[in-house]
Amino acid sequence: MAVSTESRLSPPTTAAPLSRGRDAFHQAAALVLLTQAALWAFLLFRWATFSRFNWTPYPAELVLAEWSPLVAYGLYGLLLVWALVTGIGLLRGVGWAQRLGLAYAVVTLLGVLVYYALGREFIGAVLVVAAGGLLLCLLTRNAAWSLAFPSAFWLLVFFLAPLAIVFVVSLGERTRLGTVTYPSLTNPAAWFDDYARVFSRVGGDFIYLRIFARSAWLALLNTALCLLFGFPLAYWIARQPANRRNTWIFLVMIPFWTNFLVRTYAWMLILRDSGLINNVWTGSIHDVAVALSGNSALFTWLAEATARPLPLLYNFGAVLIGLFYGYLPFMVLPLYSTLEKTNWTLLEAAADLGANGFRRFTRVLLPLSLPGIIAGSIIVFIPSLGAYVTPDLMGGARVSLLGNLLQQQFMTVRDWPFGSALSFIMMAVMLAATLVYFRASAEAERRQENGR
Numbered sequence: 155m156a157v158s159t160e161s162r163l164s165p166p167t168t169a170a171p172l173s174r175g176r177d178a179f180h181q182a183a184a185l186v187l188l189t190q191a192a193l194w195a196f197l198l199f200r201w202a203t204f205s206r207f208n209w210t211p212y213p214a215e216l217v218l219a220e221w222s223p224l225v226a227y228g229l230y231g232l233l234l235v236w237a238l239v240t241g242i243g244l245l246r247g248v249g250w251a252q253r254l255g256l257a258y259a260v261v262t263l264l265g266v267l268v269y270y271a272l273g274r275e276f277i278g279a280v281l282v283v284a285a286g287g288l289l290l291c292l293l294t295r296n297a298a299w300s301l302a303f304p305s306a307f308w309l310l311v312f313f314l315a316p317l318a319i320v321f322v323v324s325l326g327e328r329t330r331l332g333t334v335t336y337p338s339l340t341n342p343a344a345w346f347d348d349y350a351r352v353f354s355r356v357g358g359d360f361i362y363l364r365i366f367a368r369s370a371w372l373a374l375l376n377t378a379l380c381l382l383f384g385f386p387l388a389y390w391i392a393r394q395p396a397n398r399r400n401t402w403i404f405l406v407m408i409p410f411w412t413n414f415l416v417r418t419y420a421w422m423l424i425l426r427d428s429g430l431i432n433n434v435w436t437g438s439i440h441d442v443a444v445a446l447s448g449n450s451a452l453f454t455w456l457a458e459a460t461a462r463p464l465p466l467l468y469n470f471g472a473v474l475i476g477l478f479y480g481y482l483p484f485m486v487l488p489l490y491s492t493l494e495k496t497n498w499t500l501l502e503a504a505a506d507l508g509a510n511g512f513r514r515f516t517r518v519l520l521p522l523s524l525p526g527i528i529a530g531s532i533i534v535f536i537p538s539l540g541a542y543v544t545p546d547l548m549g550g551a552r553v554s555l556l557g558n559l560l561q562q563q564f565m566t567v568r569d570w571p572f573g574s575a576l577s578f579i580m581m582a583v584m585l586a587a588t589l590v591y592f593r594a595s596a597e598a599e600r601r602q603e604n605g606r
Contacts, residue, residue, distance in 0.1 A: 177247070177295075179292045179293070179300065180244040180247070180251070180252065180292070180293070181245065182292050183241075183244055183289055183292035183293050184240075184241045184242075184244035186241075186288060186289050186292065187238075187241035187244065187258070188241040188242075189285075190237045190285060191238040194233045194234035195234050197214075198230035198231060200215070201215065201218075201223075201227065212278070213278060214269065214273065214275065216273065217272050217273040233262075236258050240254045240258055252293055255289060256290070256293050256294075258289070259286045259289040259290045260286075260290075262285070262286045263282075263283060263287070265282075266279050266282040266283055266286070288300070288303050288304070288307075291303050320574045320577055323571055323574040324348060324349070324571055324572075324574035324575040324578055325337075325345040325346070325571070326571040327344075327348075327571055328568070328569045328570065328571055328572065332569075334571055348574075348575035349575045349578075349579070351575070352575060352579060362559070365554055365556060365559055366556065368554075368555060369556040369557075370539065370583070372470070372474065372477070372555065373534075373535050373538035374535065375474060376474060376477045376481065376534065376538045377485075377534045377535045377538065379474070379478050380478060380484075380485035380530070380534050381527065381530065381534075383478075384482055384530065385485075385523075385527070387486055388485075388487075388490040388493055388526075389489075389493055391403065391486075391490055392494045399494070403490065406487065407483060407487075414543065415543060417479070418476055418480075418547050419547070421475065421476055421479065422547060422548060425466040425467040425472055425475070425548075426466075426467050427463040428463075429466070429467075431464065431466060432463040435460055435464055436460055436461070436463055439456070440457065440460035443457035443460055467548060467550075468550035468553075469549065469552060470549070470553055472548040473548050473549040473553050475548070476544040476548045477541060477544050480544060481533075484533045484534050484537075485530040485531070485533070487530075488526045488530040488533065489523065489526040489530050490526075491526060492522075492523050492527075492529075493523055493526065496519070496522050496523070500518050501514050501519060504517065528591050528594050532587060532588060532591040536584050536588075539556065539580065539583065540557050540580060541555065542558060542560070542561055545558055546558055546561070559576060560573055560580075563576065
């Protein structure tokens with residue numbers, strides 16, 4: 155039987171080869187290069203029209219002004235053409251553009267060292283280093299570093315570098331003129347004299363250790379008070395209907411709308427001798443006590459007590475009130491965030507199994523809210539330990555804490571090495587508290603997972 159041509163099987167057609175898409179890393183690097191090309195073009199335009207528009211000179215232009223004008227034209231022009239050609243080449247996928255871009259990044263990173271050595275200009279040098287480092291990460295197609303570079307560079311410049319500077323200063327010594335000098339390398343034990351000074355006697359007393367202990371005690375006490383009052387408030391808000399919770403959280407956050415310094419002065423107006431509380435104490439209450447003093451010995455004693463104002467300001471209690479008021483919202487918010495996610499049926503199940511209110515709190519609610527308790531305690535304890543404004547204003551010169559001591563060493567005594575050593579010891583205490591938080595939080599999460 156003949157087979158029709160329509161029924162014959164046609165040979166399989168070969169699929170067209172997949173075209174390679176655009177390289178996302180090179181596209182991002184091209185944007186960085188074109189942005190830099192626009193910057194070099196702007197700087198070249200400024201240099202060419204400096205006398206006509208009377209521009210305010212940048213630090214880089216002041217450095218270039220010491221050389222021949224052709225140096226600036228050649229430098230800006232070379233960088234402009236280099237960045238523009240490389241950026242366009244990367245956009246078009248040209249093979250040599252990657253190598254040209256890597257060379258550009260290396261040259262700019264080396265050149266910025268020379269620029270900073272000549273001009274001592276920090277901001278411009280940091281921006282060029284940031285662009286060059288990001289360009290290297292993108293051109294080497296390192297996905298992890300390309301994503302993490304902005305945050306890592308920010309931490310390096312604004313956290314690790316200042317921390318290293320403070321540590322180096324803490325190894326020095328104060329001169330008679332208030333400057334910093336460093337011991338010789340042959341005597342490394344002298345580098346830590348300021349650290350040993352913290353633990354030494356001054357006039358027969360461990361003054362600095364007492365200040366540390368007072369600051370730690372005040373921070374712990376403030377943390378405990380914030381937890382004592384913040385937990386019931388956060389629990390009450392979390393048990394409210396969903397349409398009311400945002401309103402109560404909004405009210406908790408309202409104090410943040412006012413500057414902390416203004417709120418501190420408001421408390422000073424309330425607690426001072428002529429403030430609201432003492433006006434009522436020495437006014438209305440005193441008048442009533444005097445009128446009734448002949449009827450009872452209690453009113454006689456009250457009339458004598460209200461004849462003078464209460465010492466509410468410039469003492470330890472005033473500082474504690476100021477810190478408690480300032481940091482209470484920082485305890486409420488983490489607690490509410492944790493309690494809001496609590497499965498309340500677990501408390502009902504515990505009640506059905508015969509647990510009373512105390513056991514339901516200690517065996518069910520407290521373990522579930524432990525992450526919020528730890529987070530709120532750390533957030534309150536760390537700033538309370540280094541508080542300066544509240545102890546200085548509400549404690550006056552009678553309550554000396556770490557923040558006041560650091561301010562005196564840097565601004566009054568000008569003993570920067572000793573102040574830096576104190577700062578590092580305080581940071582060590584805060585770091586230990588943070589590590590305790592992370593470990594306790596991890597253990598709480600592990601117990602919750604095992605309980606499930």
